[in-house]
Amino acid sequence: MKKDIPDNRVEDVAIGVALEKEDIESKLWYVYLINLKDTAIENVLITSKGYGEKNGEQVKTSVLRHMIPQLDAGAYALIEPIDEATFGLSNEYWLSYYIGREIYDKKFIFLPESIVESNFIRLPVLNKPGVMIK
Known part of the structure; x- marks a missing residue:
């Protein structure tokens, strides 16, 4: 029954996209998992994908899967690099x-x-410039 499913709310965990390096020709971006909790999180699984419309056509990126065995309190982990071309x-x-x-x-x-x-x-x-969802 639906009432038997626990309502575990995700709090104090964020995904951030950080600008790592910038030069005249390009920018290097990385996606991070940030644990703002005072406790570790374990067996972390993350799937990532991009989707939407570009030039009037539907576009989908590959689905990527990532596993992090443990992320300590107040720590971060690199998930993946991200290409600026997917920001749209x-x-x-x-x-x-x-x-x-x-x-x-x-x-x-x-x-x-x-x-x-x-x-x-x-x-x-991380103490880097970027965008974050919490």
Whole structure:
């Protein structure tokens, strides 16, 4: 029954897209998982994909899967590099993890054109400029 499913809310965990390097020709971007909790998270699974419309046609990127055995409290982990060409798409990161025997999951979606300099903040823990969803 639906009432038997626990309502485990994901809090104090974020996905951030950080600008790593910038030169005249290009910018280098990475996606990070940031644990803002005061406890570790374990058996972290992340799937990522991009989708949307580009030049009037539907576009989908490959689905990538990532596993992080443990992410300590107040730590971060690199998920993947991300190409600027996908910023015009919706970039989805589906996160699942355990704390003890409880499972948590949440979908984080960076909407098209949301990864722009006007949305930059100083990402916590990483101390780099970027965009974050919490």
